[in-house]
Amino acid sequence: MASLLLKLGGYGLCRFVVALLPDVTLVFQSSVLTVCLVGFVYATVAAYRQLDLKRFVAYTSIAHMHFIILSLFTLTDVGYWGSVHSMISHGFISSGLFLMVGSLYDRFGVRNTAYYSGLADQMPLFAVF
Numbered sequence: 001m002a003s004l005l006l007k008l009g010g011y012g013l014c015r016f017v018v019a020l021l022p023d024v025t026l027v028f029q030s031s032v033l034t035v036c037l038v039g040f041v042y043a044t045v046a047a048y049r050q051l052d053l054k055r056f057v058a059y060t061s062i063a064h065m066h067f068i069i070l071s072l073f074t075l076t077d078v079g080y081w082g083s084v085h086s087m088i089s090h091g092f093i094s095s096g097l098f099l100m101v102g103s104l105y106d107r108f109g110v111r112n113t114a115y116y117s118g119l120a121d122q123m124p125l126f127a128v129f
Helices: 002-020 022-048 052-070 078-109 124-126
Strands: none
Touching: 002 022, 002 052, 002 078, 022 052, 052 078
16 A cells, blocks of 8 residues: 555656646756655664564565655656556565565565575575575
8 A cells, every 4th residue: 555655656747747847847946856865764764673564575675665755756758658668667676575565474474674684595596586
C-alpha cells in the first residue's frame, strides 16, 4: 500500500504539478531539490541503521522515491522519462524485495539482519536474486 501511495504522489507530480503548473514548478524547484536531497540522505542513513529487513526495504523504497522526484524536478526530458521509468521499475523491485523478505521469514522465522550472516552458503540461488 505504501508503494502504491508513493507512485500516486509521483504520478501526481508528473502529470499535474510539472505539466499544468510550470511557473510554480520553477519557483519551487530549488526548494524541492533541497528537500529531496536531504530526504534521500536521511532515508539512506535510516535504512542503513535498520535491523529489521522489512523496515530496511521500506526505507530504501522511500530513498528511491526521493531520487525519482529529484530527477523529475531537473525539468529535463531525460529526467522526466527517467523518473517515469524508475517509478515503474520501483514497483516491481520493491514488491520483489518484500516477497523475498516474506519467504525468508517463512523459512527462518526471523527478520533480523544479524541472523542472516552467511545466507549465500545456505541459499545460493536466493542470494543471486
